[in-house]
Amino acid sequence: MGVRDRTAENWKKVAAVINQFHSRPGFLLWRAHHIAASIFSDECGRLGITSPQYSALWAVKITPGIDQNGVSRLIGHDRFTTGLVLGNLTRRRLIVRERDAADRRRYSFRISPRGLALFRRAEKLTARGRTRLFAPFTARERKMFVALLTRFVVALNKDARAKIDEAALPKARPRSPRIR
DSSP states (O other): OOGGGSOHHHHHHHHHHHHHHOOOHHHHHHHHHHHHHHHHHHHHGGGTOOHHHHHHHHHHHHSTTBOHHHHHHHHTOOHHHHHHHHHHHHHTTSEEEEEOSSOTTOEEEEEOHHHHHHHHHHHHHHHHHHHHHHTTSOHHHHHHHHHHHHHHHHHHGGGSSSOOOGGGSOOOOOOOOOOO
16 A cells, blocks of 8 residues: 555554654654665665665765775764675675775775666665655655755754764865866
8 A cells, every 4th residue: 555545544543653652753763764774675675785885885986085984974874884884895896995095004995887887776776765755745845854854964963973074075176267
């Protein structure tokens, strides 16, 4: 049964249970995350990729040469978990791990052709998952929902154990002046 197919009575019953037992914001956020993770798994599971792996592939794709700490800061995962994810992606040959020429203690990562192909397939499936996540909302509500979640995440990022760090984003390259 689709999201829009449920009867008003069913929604009232579910809402009553949620309001009675689970009206805490923390629970609702956890539950929303659980639902989003389930949809991601449903859409991308056949690719053998998890949401943290997809996030790490994205970070390595947009910032070739990034190190483990940079990936961690960019996607908001702790360094230990990021290390496990990057190790798995390396073993699967989806990313390439290389010693940094300037600092031999540091390893940098870049996406492999195989990883890029998987990432592109996953992008299409995650778009379908996003459509499913936004199904309960009108277009206006979607924009508002994303805006409110963004405000929440930005305002409280400092309170997270694993912060998203703007400094990990790729630096904008200065544009060369156009010659006319």
